[in-house]
Amino acid sequence: MVEQSRRNVLRGGLVVTAAGLAVPITGAGPAAAAVYYDPRRRAFAVEAGSSLGEAYRRLYLGWGVTVPAGWCPTVGAGGHVLGGGFGPLSRMMGLAVDHLYAVEVVVVDGRGRARSVIATRERTDPNRDLWWAHTGGGGGSFGIVTRYWFRTPGARGDDPSRLLPAPPPTMLSFTITWDWRDFTQDAFARLVRNHGRWVERNSSPGSPAARLYSEIQLNRRPIGQLGMIGQVAAPPGTAQRLLDEHLAAINEGVPATPSRQVKTQPWLAAALAGSPGDPGPAYRLKVKSGYLRRRLTDRQIDVLHHHLTRSDYDHPGGTLSLYTFGGKVNTAAPDATAAPHRDTIMKLFFVNGWEDPKDDAKHITWLRELYRDLFADTGGVPAPGDGAFINYPDNDLADPAWNHGAPWHTLYFRDNYPRLQQIKAKYDPRNVFHHALSVRAER
Ligand SMILES: Cc1cc2nc3c(=O)[nH]c(=O)nc-3n(C[C@H](O)[C@H](O)[C@H](O)COP(=O)(O)OP(=O)(O)OC[C@H]3O[C@@H](n4cnc5c(N)ncnc54)[C@H](O)[C@@H]3O)c2cc1C
Structure with missing residues (x-):
């Protein structure tokens, strides 16, 4: 009741x-x-x-x-x-x-x-x-x-x-799209650099822009569009201003005009509507993740552009989304909870989706190569100080064929892993609960 x-x-x-x-x-x-x-x-x-x-x-x-x-x-x-x-x-x-x-x-x-x-x-x-x-x-x-x-x-x-936070009365939800045809390599680089600069400047705890959450979707060119979705937790006027400022900063000097759909709803309606980025149940999916403390470098942006526009892989799928992060998340100490990423400003969500199981190898390989090349300077995986998100689990991080950098448990748990191992030994001494990325008791 x-x-x-x-x-x-x-x-x-x-x-x-x-x-x-x-x-x-x-x-x-x-x-x-x-x-x-x-x-x-x-x-x-x-x-x-x-x-x-x-x-x-x-x-x-x-x-x-x-x-x-x-x-x-x-x-x-x-x-x-x-x-x-x-x-x-x-x-x-x-x-x-x-x-x-x-x-x-x-x-x-x-x-x-x-x-x-x-x-x-x-x-x-x-x-x-x-x-x-x-x-x-x-x-x-x-x-x-x-x-x-x-x-x-x-x-x-x-x-x-x-005893828990109250959400805002209303939420502004937005979907922005750019036409891929308007983007040269330079224009793409400018968009991604602008986005990174905005995130670097607007992710400190207490920043007014912490009310804004966005996911810029850097899709493969055959999809036809680049996109950005998000929500702003503020009264309508303030929310609109925050979105305008966010979009203006990202689009500054980019020779493409985005189209936008904006909707203000009661908070619960927005929460139950969910993300327009949900791929739905029909697809086979492979995901990978990363966190960043700084924006992508110019070399990484070039690598990303290459994989999004490769002509030897003609699949209308494949996206790297850059999620805003930080803000209040970064007010907790890294060991206050087992979630250690308390100094990052961006979460990276790599995803590819397809329908036919026969095509698994081809589509997984595309995603693996993007990830390997993006993080080539740190062994094909994120830097240990950046890390990855355990809720987007990726067995490749525990596979020496794809990880020549930090161990999988450092990427997911950083310095919290030894403590997790001790707790594992105490509460699951028979290793009843295990999978490819579960905590191991042994040191
Ligand atoms: C469409 C979609 C959108 C998402 N959006 C977000 C998002 O906005 N933010 C975010 O943080 N994450 C998001 N995720 C990731 C999500 O948090 C993880 O997939 C999460 O593991 C889902 O939990 P589950 O119980 O549904 O998963 P399951 O696949 O059932 O479980 C995932 C893991 O948790 C274990 N597990 C599940 N239930 C229990 C339990 N009761 N006790 C112990 N272990 C358990 C399983 O053994 C498994 O190892 C999204 C995922 C999807 C598919």
Whole structure:
């Protein structure tokens, strides 16, 4: 049952939000019980089987709050939170795990017996290290999470509506497109350099531009367009100004006029609409990732242009997206949570999608070669101080054929890996939970 909050009003089967959005409260399906306020822990419980969309809906309609997690509402809380979890509000509010208070995990002891442990971030909790491992240590390494509890550190009192951040009443969502035909190599380089400069100047904690989140999509030329999608968490006038400034900076001196679609919606409608970049379920996908502390170099931009325009690979797919990052995320210490990337300003999402399994090798090779050449100066993978994102898992990072640089665990966990290994040895001594990129107990 949705509880009435101070912000949102229940009317005849609908919740009318403070922003005027009417949302039905029926038909939520079996996940309806999976998100609730737990007064005993003064925290919001989100069962691991909940989707992000269901969590957003319940938290907002019930109490006017949210967790700054991923943009796609269909993603499961189960694996998402474990990898850190970020989304359009993270530059303002931090990662999802920055608000994680506790986890309930089924672990298996040395005799093979399963038991359920609740681990909290309380300093006095003997299982605190198990909580910490779940703040970015990745899924499938320590046990099976059955429940998360969220409460922002330092939040006081018993009023649930003050225990997590409130999202903005409205969100401006945008889709920008450029015609690839307008781009020479120089124009492409200018666009990517401009973008990098903007990110370098606008990603410090507390920057007014932290309200803006964008993903510039550097697509292969056969797709026909370059794009940028994003959201701005600000009142409509301010949001429009922030977007105008962002776009003007990126497009400065570029001989191409972008077209734009802009929509202002109540926050919940925007959150449930999700990302227009979601590739959908029909595709076979390969993804890779990286973080950057500085913008791409001119050499890297040339490499990128080459792979996006190669004429020996004529596939209308293949994208490197550059996500804005940093802001509030960078206010946490690298060891405060297991998610260590607290000084980066950009997240890189490499993706290729296709339909026929027979074509796997060809399309995966294109993506691998782009990645290898982009990071040629650091062994074909990001620099150890930059790293990669465990929620876009990439087995190639653990494959000596493709990684001649930093070990996979340094890229994902930096200096937090030894501590994750100790926790692994303590809570999963039989290595029951394992996969190609799971934490290993041995040193
Ligand atoms: C369309 C799409 C959009 C995305 N957008 C974002 C985004 O905006 N921001 C972002 O940060 N990430 C995003 N991601 C990445 C996403 O966070 C990861 O794919 C995440 O692992 C998804 O969790 P899941 O439970 O759905 O995945 P699964 O594939 O089920 O699990 C991923 C890993 O976690 C483990 N795992 C899952 N559930 C549990 C559990 N209960 N206990 C222990 N281990 C578990 C699995 O064993 C596996 O190793 C997106 C992914 C997709 C497909």
